[in-house]
Amino acid sequence: MADFVVVGGGTAGCVVARGLLDRTDGTVLLLEAGDHDTNPAIHDPLRMHELWDSPQDWGLRTVPQRDAGDRVLxxxxxxVLGGSHALNAMIHVRGNPADYDGWGQPGWSWADVEPLFRRIESGPLRILREYTADPVQDAIVESAQRAGIPYNPDYNDGDQTGVSHMQFTIADNKRLTTSRAYLGPVLSHPRLTVVTGAHVRRLLFSGTRCTGVEWTTGTTSHRAEATEVILSAGAIGSPHLLLRSGIGPAPDLAGPVVADLPEVGNNLQDHWLVPTIFTTDREVTHTPGLPHAQTHLFWHSRPGLPGPDLQPLHFSVPLYEPWMSGPANGFSLMAGLIRPRSTGRVSLAPDGGLLIDPRVLSEPSDVDALVEAVALCREVGHGLVGGGAGEWGAVERYPGRVELRDYVRRSVVTYHHQAGTCAMGTVVGPDLRVHGVTGLRVADASIMPEVVSGNTNTPTVMIAEKAVDLMTTQPT
Incomplete structure (x- = not known):
């Protein structure tokens, strides 16, 4: 028996567990399917790409994507403890104020959440803002300014527009996950139990009240009762567990229906990237303690938009897809779409597993926007032939002389920002309680009605902080 069971020890779950320890007298059971963050590649910002398809990665795959060359993405x-914060590029972005105002949910406007971001930034999650970037990164920033994009010294101050040096969740040259920042200092707390290798199979109910969870470690089954259960398993894991537990669209549920919620698993959103790759005859050097991505820009694909819909990321390495080839010395300007119109779905497979269909590029306007993003990246990349940052001799390797719409569909990849599958308004309320049941809340990126404009990690931390506020002022 625990007062609180938190399912998922990732970005949100670690924050929720710490907040409940600090602000209640209750016991907390944190269940994480992965292990502790002992892989050295997690902590070295330069080794991020080694973690994909490693034991610390679920290695999820989509169904074939009709509008992306029938590829499986x-x-x-x-x-792992720390979740996707242990795999990502460590980029600290609040999002655009219009994102939160656009959600239309009481208590979630920009005026409501901006103080939470300030709490995060002055609390355990230290933010790295001052550093010496790779020389090629400074050259990219100069080239972007010559292309007419203004320099923005702080894209988190309410106005994202422009080219900027990134802010990072890095401390002492190491990745600073919420596991390290929030959970690490309290791992020995007498009211906290952390179970790794815990695969949660289903939620337990008495009628429509969630009473606990069932999980396995190896071949052994376990159960725990709780006063309140908090799902923080992410935009894929949280809807999957709801569906397995009888909460979702009734026709799609394999077992007894606890709550018929048609929108569970729907509204799957993500951000998308298309590689624009340059090689150079000047050696690209890398600064220890920083990731390969150090600058980015926020821009508009067309006039009249309420905020930027593009966020190209700049990497000091050529990020070739498996079908590409080229020299190891170069850089990538990853054309990024952060206001996609395409939405998809997470659903149950016949065996109880997952079917993930983001329906990437199913809306033609998303292709249009990415074509504009690629064109912008090409202009910036070609500006590195010369300029004030020195001679780079940049040569475009990809896309090269191809039809851009076809190239976008052939090369689009995820930006790792899945969101929206347990959205506020349709699946949970503004208090994050799941509709139709009691004793159950969701606190992760799945509750976003629309994915924010930019990296989703820090907004997910904000959601977790907000969840603790709600649980300690509006108990179940």
């Missing part, structure tokens, strides 16, 4: 998701 890899969706890296963390299976």
């Amino acid at each position: 890899h969706l890296p998701r963390g299976r």
Whole structure:
């Protein structure tokens, strides 16, 4: 028996567990399917790409994507304490104020959540803002300015527009996950139990009240009762567990229906990237303690938009897809779409497993926007032939002389920002309680009605902080 059971020890779950320890007298059971973060590659910002399809990655795959060359896309998701924060690029982005105002949910406007971001930034999650970037990164920033994009010294101050040096969740040259920052200092707390290798199979109910969870470690089954259960398993894991537990669209549920909620698993959103790759005859050097991505820009694909819909990321390495080839010395300007119109679905497979269909590029406007993003990246990349940052001799390797719409469909990849599958308004309320049941809340990126404009990690931390506020002022 525990007062609180938190399912998922990732970005949100670690924050929720710490907050409940700090602000209640209750006992907390945290269940994580992965292990502790002992892989050295997790902590070295330069080794991020080694973690994909590693034991710390769920290695999720989509169904074939009709509008992306019928390809099966890899969706890296963390299976380790720290979750996807242990796999990502460590980029600290609040999102655009219009995102939160656009959600239309009481208590979730920009005026409501901005103080939470300030709490995060002044609390355990230290933010790295001052550093010396790779020389090629400074050259990219200069080239973007010559292309007419203004320099923005702080894209988190409410105005995202422009080219910027990134802010990072890095401390002392190491990745700073919420597991390290929030959970690490309290691992020995007498009211906290952390179970790793815990695969949660279903939620337990008495009528429509969630009374606990059932999980396995190896071949052994376990159960725990709880006063309140908090799902923080992410935009893929949280709807999957709801569906397995009888909460979702009734015709799609394999077992008894606890609550008929048609929108569970729907509204799957993500951000999308298309590689624009340059090689150079000047050696690209890398700064220890920083990831390969150090600058980015926020821009508009067309006039009249309420905020930026593009966020190209700049990497100091050539990020070739498996079908590509080229020299190891170069850089990538990853054309990024952060306001996609395409939405997909997470559903149950006949065996109880997952079917993930993001329906990437199913809306033609998303292709249009990415074509504009690629064109912008090409302009910036070609600007590195010369300029104030020195001679780079940049040569475009990809896309090269191809039809851009075809190239976008052939090369689009995830930006690792799945969201929206347990959205506020349709699946949970503004208090994050699941509709139709009691004793159950969701606190992770799945509750976003629309994915925010930018990296989703820090907004997920904000959601977790907000969840603790709600649980300690509005108990179940």
